[in-house]
Amino acid sequence: EIERANNMKSHFLANMSHEIRTPMNAVIGMAEMALREKLPPAAREYVRQIKSSSKAPLTIINDILDFSKIEAGKMDIVPVEYEPMSIINDIANIAEERLKEKEVELIFDISPEIPNRLFGDNIRIKQVLLNIVNNATKFTTKGQVVVRMYHEPQHDGRILLRFAVEDTGIGIKEEDLQKLFNSFQQLDSKRNRNIEGTGLGLAISRQLTHLMEGEVHVQSQYGKGCRFSFELPQVVIRNEPGISLKNPEKLRAFG
Numbered sequence: 001e002i003e004r005a006n007n008m009k010s011h012f013l014a015n016m017s018h019e020i021r022t023p024m025n026a027v028i029g030m031a032e033m034a035l036r037e038k039l040p041p042a043a044r045e046y047v048r049q050i051k052s053s054s055k056a057p058l059t060i061i062n063d064i065l066d067f068s069k070i071e072a073g074k075m076d077i078v079p080v081e082y083e084p085m086s087i088i089n090d091i092a093n094i095a096e097e098r099l100k101e102k103e104v105e106l107i108f109d110i111s112p113e114i115p116n117r118l119f120g121d122n123i124r125i126k127q128v129l130l131n132i133v134n135n136a137t138k139f140t141t142k143g144q145v146v147v148r149m150y151h152e153p154q155h156d157g158r159i160l161l162r163f164a165v166e167d168t169g170i171g172i173k174e175e176d177l178q179k180l181f182n183s184f185q186q187l188d189s190k191r192n193r194n195i196e197g198t199g200l201g202l203a204i205s206r207q208l209t210h211l212m213e214g215e216v217h218v219q220s221q222y223g224k225g226c227r228f229s230f231e232l233p234q235v236v237i238r239n240e241p242g243i244s245l246k247n248p249e250k251l252r253a254f255g
């Protein structure tokens with residue numbers, strides 16, 4: 001009986017979020033098109049507000065849809081050939097935008113030896129990494145956010161692909177670390193009242209990681225920052241390094 005009720009709930013959530021998502025996408029799409037037109041300044045501002053206000057409910061709906069799909073056992077992992085560096089490119093663009101107004105340095109530490117073509121579900125890997133990076137940018141007001149990608153070779157043409165995200169944000173209390181991955185759990189709700197979110201992101205991330213046969217870890221010092229990491233087994237398609245530089249000793253990076 002309980003299982004039946006739970007299935008009905010997941011089914012309802014999946015249908016409901018799907019029904020809301022379609023028109024939300026239309027609202028955002030139409031607002032984007034309207035912004036390409038010549039509009040009087042006041043009208044432009046109204047449409048811009050429509051677009052930016054629609055994004056938050058869309059994120060929540062997407063989270064609920066994913067969560068209910070996972071609960072109903074309907075979340076499929078779809079492995080394809082992909083380039084790991086493209087995940088980093090996409091994440092870099094989004095994180096840079098989110099940190100634009102803050103005094104937070106964004107650092108990418110990518111091992112140059114990662115094979116440049118792998119087989120795995122790059123969309124879901126990106127979803128997990130993006131959720132963790134978004135949290136790091138949300139909860140950090142100064143200092144830095146570091147995103148690391150590296151790997152460990154394994155037997156039979158596989159590697160363990162590892163990601164870590166370190167921030168110098170508000171951190172998490174020792175006693176809260178266990179609660180983090182529960183659904184609908186947001187910590188310190190008084191202090192974080194103004195920060196958006198559903199408390200579903202990490203629950204989804206952990207379940208997606210498990211579906212991909214990986215694991216997520218978290219360490220934190222309250223008041224100092226967090227380190228979230230996860231690793232996933234991936235099949236190697238092409239074992240050439242993902243980054244190659246001609247004469248690297250002659251190149252200098254400037255901040």
Ligand code: ADP
Nearest residue numbers: 135136139171186187197198199200201202226
């Ligand atoms: P949300 O959608 O609310 O961000 P998550 O499941 O992703 O949901 O995160 C749950 C809670 O964990 C957050 O509301 C926050 O309290 C805490 N948290 C997650 N990441 C961090 C971080 N990098 N620094 C501090 N607190 C964090």
